[in-house]
Amino acid sequence: MxxxxxxxxxxxxxxxxxxxxxxxxxxxxxxxxxxxxxxxxxxxxxxxxxxxxxxxxxxxxxxxxxxxxxxxxxxxxxxxxxxxxxxxxxxxxxxxxxxxxxxxxxxxxxxxxxxxxxxxxxxxxxxxxxxxxHDDRGLLNPRGHRALLDSYGRCDAGAVATAHAGWRAAANALAAARETVDNAARDRDYLTHAVEELRKFAPEPGEEATLAEERATMQKGARLTDDLSAVSDCLTGSDGGLAQLRQAARRLDRIAGEEPLLNAVLEALDRAVVEAGEAEDRLAEAAEALSFDPARLDSIETRLFDLRGLARKHQVQPDDLAALRDEMAAKLAAIEGGEEHIAALEKDVAGKADAYRAAAQALSAERQLAAGRLDAAVAGELAPLKLDAARFRTVVAQLDEGQWSAQGMDRVEFEISTNPxxxxxxxxxxxxxxxxxxxxxxxxxxxxxxxxxxxxxxxxxxxxxxxxxxxxIGERLSRLxxxxxxxxxxxxxxxxxxxxxxxxxxxxxxxxxxxTGVHALSEAERREEIARMLSGAEITAEARAQAERLLEA
The missing domain is CATH 3.40.50.300 (P-loop containing nucleotide triphosphate hydrolases)
Structure with missing residues (x-):
């Protein structure tokens, strides 16, 4: 208020x-x-x-x-x-x-x-x-008549709104499925070839990094093989350094007793023999670790080249090829099972459309009953307002299907006829x-x-x-x-x-x-104003008496 x-x-x-x-x-x-x-x-x-x-x-x-x-x-x-x-x-x-x-x-x-x-x-x-x-809003605007009738008749559109939302969601799902199948069908041959190629190649996530690391290790072994072989030749064999050390130690051992100082030399040679032996063992282990199979290296390089080539072809990263294969396979499956899926969706749409129609028709029936009550109520008000020759009606008409909404399938408009x-x-x-x-x-x-x-x-x-x-009019305003x-x-x-x-x-x-000013009138002032409204500029005693009667009534 x-x-x-x-x-x-x-x-x-x-x-x-x-x-x-x-x-x-x-x-x-x-x-x-x-x-x-x-x-x-x-x-x-x-x-x-x-x-x-x-x-x-x-x-x-x-x-x-x-x-x-x-x-x-x-x-x-x-x-x-x-x-x-x-x-x-x-x-x-x-x-x-x-x-x-x-x-x-x-x-x-x-x-x-x-x-x-x-x-x-x-x-x-x-x-x-x-x-x-000259009001062109509110009661004169047909856009609001449906809401006014629903309010008058207490017509609840909640069930219709729920049914409409379900129908629209099902229709959107059907449209999306049809679009997916149509797009996939246009690419059927390409998808078939691509999926078969990817399945045959069988890429795995992380495979590129694994292959690249193994290839790098083998390439390093190839580079170091000659050097390791030369080092091994220096240490091993009848003429190698380790054999020479051992021979020197044996000779020195036979004569070490002749001179005390030679014992120290013999101990040093013994240590050198032990260290050289350990070096020989470590060298063998390194050679084993860096050994490679040329055929395996060739196979790795070929696989890596093909893997990267497929990735470039499909414009994805090598690690994404497996996911791409699954995605393309799903599209093919959608083509193959699309008709069955679409048929199920069509059935769902039809069912939800029927549910909407049922709810909307029930709401329409409520509105028709409310319209009848409203028409009778308005008719009862017309004669006292000197509109006894006029007629009022509430039109509840069905809209075209394309105009159906969460508020139902009805167009509501108030109409009048002023003369017989x-x-x-x-x-x-x-x-x-x-x-x-x-x-x-x-x-x-x-x-x-x-x-x-x-x-x-x-x-x-x-x-x-x-x-x-x-x-x-005054009585009705007072009632309102x-x-x-x-x-x-x-x-x-x-x-x-x-x-x-x-x-x-x-x-x-x-x-x-x-x-311009506004003045709240006292009872006496109010009587004078009503008398002025009755008689005009010159307020008469008769006008004051009539104003008094109106106020008393």
């Missing part, structure tokens, strides 16, 4: 602070007093287009702050705030602020947190509905503004208890009517105000008399500056 509105420097409004309560609030004033400025200001706070022409002459910017009661956690407004990271302190009001600069541009804030104009429109549309003779024998036409096609206003009121009364915004604003909805019709906050801009004394509160919009001038 709207609790207050603060306006600064909007056209003729210099500074205005308004408080609003529950029930029906009426706003009256002479033509040109500035009632449209007041509604434009509120519209600005609700996300309407920011026009720099709204800024009061000579001022740098205009501002509007609208305060609302804290939204309940289950409402769409609360969800929008949460989804966009806008904090709400428990028990604190929801504040919407809009600034418009004289040189162009605007800024929007919700609870002092910046937000986009689009989000502001979304939030504002859930908080307040504005209805007037005249064809039905959309609400927005009604030529008479007065008739259209009363149709909107009748429909809104019928829909009143089925959700929607808490605050409803009717802008001169009683234009062009009077007497009993104006009284009927039992479940909603209603603000009505009116020229009708019958409507004004129904208000729980009454505000007078007036324009004043000091000769140089013109201002």
């Amino acid at each position: 709207l609790t207050s509105l603060a306006i600064r420097n909007v056209v003729l409004i210099e500074a205005l602070d308004l408080e609003f309560g529950a029930g029906l609030s009426v706003l009256t004033g002479e033509t040109g007093a500035g009632k449209s400025i007041l509604l434009d200001s509120l519209g600005l706070a609700l996300g309407a287009r920011a026009d720099s022409g709204l800024v009061r002459n000579g001022e740098a910017q205009a501002s509007v702050v609208a305060a609302f009661e804290p939204p309940a956690a289950s409402t769409r407004v609360a969800q929008l705030l949460a989804d966009n990271g806008i904090d709400m302190e428990p028990g604190e009001p929801l504040l919407i602020r809009r600034l418009v600069k004289a040189d162009g541009g605007s800024r929007a804030f919700v609870n002092d947190q910046p937000c986009s104009a689009a989000l502001l429109r979304d939030i504002g549309g859930s908080l307040v509905e504005i209805h007037g003779q 024998g005249a064809p039905f036409a959309p609400l927005a096609k009604i030529a008479s503004g007065g008739e259209l206003s009363r149709f909107i009121l009748a429909l809104k009364v019928a829909l009143a208890e089925r959700g929607g915004a808490d605050t409803l604003i009717f802008d001169e909805i009683d234009r062009g009517v009077g007497g009993a019709v104006a009284d009927a 105000a039992q479940s909603n906050q209603i603000l009505v801009v009116t020229h009708s004394p019958q409507v004004a008399a129904r208000g729980a509160s009454h505000m007078l919009i007036a324009k004043s001038s000091d000769g140089t500056v013109t201002r």
Whole structure:
């Protein structure tokens, strides 16, 4: 519910602070007093287009702050705030602020947190509905009629949405499978050859590194073989160094007893023989480790060359050839088993389509019943509003299959016929503004208890009517105000008399500056204003007496 509105420097409004309560609030004033400025200001706070022409002459910017009661956690407004990271302190009001600069541009804030104009429109549309003779939104827009009927009839589209999601997922899976099979079929011959080639070659992950390492070891052995052989010749054999050392040691052993110093020489020779023997053993081990088979080396080099060649051919790394083989084999398997797989998917799609149709048809039946109840409810409101010759109907028609959605298979539109024998036409096609206003009121009364915004604003909805019709309009507005906050801009004394509160919009001038102001009327002032509305510029005693009767009634 709207609790207050603060306006600064909007056209003729210099500074205005308004408080609003529950029930029906009426706003009256002479033509040109500035009632449209007041509604434009509120519209600005609700996300309407920011026009720099709204800024009061000579001022740098205009501002509007609208305060609302804290939204309940289950409402769409609360969800929008949460989804966009806008904090709400428990028990604190929801504040919407809009600034418009004289040189162009605007800024929007919700609870002092910046937000986009689009989000502001979304939030504002859930908080307040504005209805007037030229309103092309809300009840006049066929795009919203299905949601309004569902809300009125409490038609739950949840099962339809679930069935639609399942159907679409199955259809997407079928399309993907068909595309995969079609693409693979075009490459059948290539895939067959490539898979056979890779299976025959049998590459393994890590094989390239293993082969390269083994080849490097063998190539090193080939380079060192001659040197190792020469070293071995120096050590071994009858003329080798080790044989010479042993021969020298034997001779020295025979004569060592002749001279004590020769014993030391013999010990050194013995150590040399032992060390040379160990060197001979290590040399043999090294030769064994570096030995290679030329045939094996040739085989490794051939395998490595072919492995890298296949990798270049398929534009992958050698280690990825095995995975590529498996991937290509899977594509071939998809071709071979594709028809069976696609047939299963087609069956799944058909089943889910049938489930969607069943759920959507059940929802359509609910909507048809709700449409009948709504038509009867609206019809009951028409005669008192001097629309007894008019007829209202809710059209529930099936859409083409390509337009079916998570909301079902129906197109819903409200239509009216204003004269006997005249064809039905959309609400927005009604030529008479007065008739259209009363149709909107009748429909809104019928829909009143089925959700929607808490605050409803009717802008001169009683234009062009009077007497009993104006009284009927006032009675219905008063009835709506039992479940909603209603603000009505009116020229009708019958409507004004129904208000729980009454505000007078007036324009004043000091000769140089013109201002629009709003004054909350006392009971006495209210009686005078209704009398003025009845009699015009000169308020008569009869007008005051009639105003008193209206207020008492």
